Amino acid sequence: MTVWPGVVIPMLLTVVFLCAAIYATAVLDTILGRAVTRGPRRALRMQTFRMRDVLEQPLRTSALLLLQQRTLTERPDAGAWMLAPALLGASAATATALVPFSARAATLDVSSGIVYFGAAMALVMIAVYLEGWSPNSPFPLIGGYRFVAQALSYEMPLALVLIAAALPAESLAVGAIVRSQAGLWNVIRQPLGLPIYLIASIGLAFWGPLALPGGEDLAGGVRAELSGVTLLLWRAAHLVVVVAVSAMGAAIFLGGWLGPWIPGPVWMMLKTIALIVVILASGHTLARVRLEWFVLVAWTILIPAALVDVFASGVLVLWGTSRCC
Amino acid sequence: MKGPSDGLSVFGSASGFVSLVAQTRGAFSGTFRSALRRLAIGAPVRVFAIRGVDPPADPALLHLRDGVIVLDSPRSATILLIAGSVPEALREAVKHVHDEMAHPRATVRWVSDPAEERVDHQAQYNVSFSDLTSLIETLRRVQNDLVTGARSSEDDELPGTTRTAWRGVGPYGHGGAGMTGGTPYGRPMAERAPDRDALQLDQLPLRIGPYFMAFPAGLVLDIELQGDVVQDVAVSAEPVSPLRPVFAAAINDPVSVAVLERARAEDHLRWLAHALRVHGLAALGNRTLKLAVQVDADETGIESSVAELKAITHDVGRSGALWWSARGVGLLSRDAMAGRGLGPTARASGVRDDARIDEPAYQALGFEPIVNAAAEVAAKTASSDTNGGDTSARWRLLLAEAAQSLDLAARANGARAWGHGVVECPRGRATAREAPEPQLYAMLPDLLRGMEWGDAVTTVVSLNLGEGGDVRAVQPWAAAEKVRQSAEQAMKNENASDMSGMAGMTHTQHQAE
Numbered sequence: 001m002t003v004w005p006g007v008v009i010p011m012l013l014t015v016v017f018l019c020a021a022i023y024a025t026a027v028l029d030t031i032l033g034r035a036v037t038r039g040p041r042r043a044l045r046m047q048t049f050r051m052r053d054v055l056e057q058p059l060r061t062s063a064l065l066l067l068q069q070r071t072l073t074e075r076p077d078a079g080a081w082m083l084a085p086a087l088l089g090a091s092a093a094t095a096t097a098l099v100p101f102s103a104r105a106a107t108l109d110v111s112s113g114i115v116y117f118g119a120a121m122a123l124v125m126i127a128v129y130l131e132g133w134s135p136n137s138p139f140p141l142i143g144g145y146r147f148v149a150q151a152l153s154y155e156m157p158l159a160l161v162l163i164a165a166a167l168p169a170e171s172l173a174v175g176a177i178v179r180s181q182a183g184l185w186n187v188i189r190q191p192l193g194l195p196i197y198l199i200a201s202i203g204l205a206f207w208g209p210l211a212l213p214g215g216e217d218l219a220g221g222v223r224a225e226l227s228g229v230t231l232l233l234w235r236a237a238h239l240v241v242v243v244a245v246s247a248m249g250a251a252i253f254l255g256g257w258l259g260p261w262i263p264g265p266v267w268m269m270l271k272t273i274a275l276i277v278v279i280l281a282s283g284h285t286l287a288r289v290r291l292e293w294f295v296l297v298a299w300t301i302l303i304p305a306a307l308v309d310v311f312a313s314g315v316l317v318l319w320g321t322s323r324c325c
Numbered sequence: 326m327k328g329p330s331d332g333l334s335v336f337g338s339a340s341g342f343v344s345l346v347a348q349t350r351g352a353f354s355g356t357f358r359s360a361l362r363r364l365a366i367g368a369p370v371r372v373f374a375i376r377g378v379d380p381p382a383d384p385a386l387l388h389l390r391d392g393v394i395v396l397d398s399p400r401s402a403t404i405l406l407i408a409g410s411v412p413e414a415l416r417e418a419v420k421h422v423h424d425e426m427a428h429p430r431a432t433v434r435w436v437s438d439p440a441e442e443r444v445d446h447q448a449q450y451n452v453s454f455s456d457l458t459s460l461i462e463t464l465r466r467v468q469n470d471l472v473t474g475a476r477s478s479e480d481d482e483l484p485g486t487t488r489t490a491w492r493g494v495g496p497y498g499h500g501g502a503g504m505t506g507g508t509p510y511g512r513p514m515a516e517r518a519p520d521r522d523a524l525q526l527d528q529l530p531l532r533i534g535p536y537f538m539a540f541p542a543g544l545v546l547d548i549e550l551q552g553d554v555v556q557d558v559a560v561s562a563e564p565v566s567p568l569r570p571v572f573a574a575a576i577n578d579p580v581s582v583a584v585l586e587r588a589r590a591e592d593h594l595r596w597l598a599h600a601l602r603v604h605g606l607a608a609l610g611n612r613t614l615k616l617a618v619q620v621d622a623d624e625t626g627i628e629s630s631v632a633e634l635k636a637i638t639h640d641v642g643r644s645g646a647l648w649w650s651a652r653g654v655g656l657l658s659r660d661a662m663a664g665r666g667l668g669p670t671a672r673a674s675g676v677r678d679d680a681r682i683d684e685p686a687y688q689a690l691g692f693e694p695i696v697n698a699a700a701e702v703a704a705k706t707a708s709s710d711t712n713g714g715d716t717s718a719r720w721r722l723l724l725a726e727a728a729q730s731l732d733l734a735a736r737a738n739g740a741r742a743w744g745h746g747v748v749e750c751p752r753g754r755a756t757a758r759e760a761p762e763p764q765l766y767a768m769l770p771d772l773l774r775g776m777e778w779g780d781a782v783t784t785v786v787s788l789n790l791g792e793g794g795d796v797r798a799v800q801p802w803a804a805a806e807k808v809r810q811s812a813e814q815a816m817k818n819e820n821a822s823d824m825s826g827m828a829g830m831t832h833t834q835h836q837a838e
Binding site for chain 2: 032033034036037038050053056057059060061063064065066067068069070071138142145146208209211212215216217218219220223224225226227228231283284285286287288289290291292293294
């Protein structure tokens with residue numbers, strides 16, 4: 001019975017954290033969108049935002065969607081359609097649970113943390129494809145196809161930069177990777193790592209320039225047929241993916257909880273928010289790419305660059321080992 | 326230790342307990358629902374907008390207002406906004422769109438003439454405000470009424486089973502006939518055909534439009550898709566976009582050059598704003614649309630518009646829109662565009678084709694058309710690689726021409742132009758009888774064939790086919806017609822084989838006897 005506090009409390013904390021993060025991310029996205037619409041000169045004037053509206057909007061929209069009918073298409077794969085948002089949200093929540101918010105606070109501090117993260121994030125592809133497949137409708141289906149091609153292109157660079165980050169730590173545990181950055185953060189030690197991770201993360205979160213499965217040219221793609229509570233769940237799960245990749249990026253490349261003057265969890269929070277802002281801003285400032293172009297860039301530039309990152313990190317580790325022993 | 330019966334005895338009986346649970350659940354559910362209703366009041370209005378003929382204002386302007394979300398798909402919209410009147414040929418399509426929406430839902434007709442007869446649907450709101458603020462206030466009130474239950478949700482426009490006519494048809498009740506005949510689940514079957522790599526793959530016939538957000542209202546494309554590659558295209562309904570009043574007036578009477586050029590800049594910017602939105606740059610698109618409104622309203626000086634246009638041009642370049650979204654997509658060759666009066670689309674392909682060259686008022690201003698120089702040079706050096714203009718070139722030209730128009734408007738000094746039966750409108754050369762768009766629609770099948778769907782959308786958007794709203798006719802869907810005929814044939818064959826089977830059985834029975 002003593003196991004329960006150890007399991008339930010971190011899980012509850014993760015759920016509370018995710019709910020707060022979904023809300024904060026939705027608010028942040030609205031603010032960024034309005035800032036770009038208003039132009040650089042007026043963007044910084046907060047009074048132009050009507051903050052009360054911005055803060056209330058996600059809650060009111062959620063309530064409206066909860067009251068809305070969940071429509072069905074003709075002959076959908078109903079089970080898979082229900083499963084897809086749950087799978088997306090659960091995969092991203094699992095990935096978030098792996099992120100340590102301080103030296104002693106991680107919901108799931110396992111020794112093979114980044115492998116676990118990669119496995120959880122691989123399920124995002126299944127969830128998005130299911131969401132496209134299930135409604136038996138052409139635009140969502142094309143969105144699903146697109147994401148498979150996209151995922152095959154970003155997964156390799158993502159895995160390689162995570163491996164490169166694990167080399168200096170000599171461990172696959174996320175906590176150990178954070179501790180290995182006590183002297184120098186990975187963003188400086190491995191300069192190729194964070195840019196490649198960010199591009200792959202934007203692909204994984206199908207956001208902004210890589211929102212190919214949900215593009216306007218497909219009338220919303222995988223979410224084109226969603227309404228009511230399923231649309232709400234899908235959007236919430238989508239935001240959890242953004243939070244998950246940002247939190248993991250902050251831990252792996254920006255030194256996680258490490259930092260002077262303020263408490264570790266606050267550092268972690270600030271670094272995560274910084275990466276969330278970068279990902280959200282890409283959605284308002286960068287045009288959606290052509291899939292063919294992204295596949296080409298991923299296989300001819302990102303994967304070779306990620307391999308260079310792995311080899312360079314390996315050489316540095318060996319060099320450091322030979323000097324000290 | 327208490328047994329189960331001790332617990333139940335508190336409530337008297339098991340049925341009493343169940344009833345209490347149900348009541349508690351009902352009360353909780355009721356309280357929760359009323360709390361949700363209170364919270365949902367004031368939520369941004371979820372609108373799916375349909376553009377009809379002669380709307381009081383451009384429904385795209387709703388993108389600029391807080392408190393309204395204009396959606397790409399009708400599924401999660403609460404309000405169907407019909408801006409203008411719907412032509413007869415598209416009324417059925419509007420009803421389909423309406424029935425796709427989730428409950429609670431309502432239709433708001435936004436028309437120029439409030440006395441116009443409501444012949445096509447059950448819309449209970451018929452408003453004619455030309456100012457968006459009043460319209461948005463109405464939309465908000467309607468959504469709030471739906472949320473609180475003060476107004477009931479609208480029923481289907483196509484009651485019964487129009488969309489599920491296949492039910493109960495055929496041996497399994499799924500609309501099929503024989504092994505591969507009929508219309509299973511009401512749609513044509515995917516048939517195999519060679520793809521671009523000479524593989525035999527399924528080819529799915531689809532009808533896109535007439536209210537696909539990225540296209541002009543009324544455009545219907547019948548396409549054959551393999552994966553997301555467009556293998557074949559037919560234009561089954563061609564929208565008719567009215568000429569802007571100022572250009573229509575200039576055909577017969579001289580009009581101020583400043584007014585004409587402001588209108589041209591505004592049209593180009595609206596076109597670009599739409600394209601940016603389709604490419605995932607909604608915020609930048611809104612900024613461009615705001616500039617278009619500013620240029621039109623003439624509230625601020627041209628200098629501030631020019632400065633904002635420069636900033637937008639810079640941000641469009643930085644967004645990658647001209648590079649990774651549009652480069653090499655939808656190439657229109659210089660030869661194909663020459664001498665057809667296709668305005669900026671032709672000039673982006675390197676053709677020096679602009680009726681303003683021969684217009685005295687423009688000659689006096691030293692007007693020289695902007696032409697895609699790379700395409701011109703390529704044509705002279707017979708380099709086939711860049712002999713023409715792609716989507717990227719069309720967008721660059723659009724931005725450059727908007728700046729040029731603002732410059733001409735600033736220098737016009739009361740000059741007047743046209744009035745002799747022709748005008749260079751924002752889409753090309755127009756007369757009282759001829760508009761440039763039909764030529765572009767005729768090019769679409771050859772242009773789009775072999776493209777991925779995303780590139781096909783990019784290309785159609787880049788051609789500036791107008792906003793649409795009206796169509797002359799919608800052709801019947803050939804794929805559905807073909808399938809219907811094959812189903813009839815299959816049914817005939819099936820009946821014939823049943824008859825011969827019966828004859829065979831009779832023969833066997835005779836043998837057994």
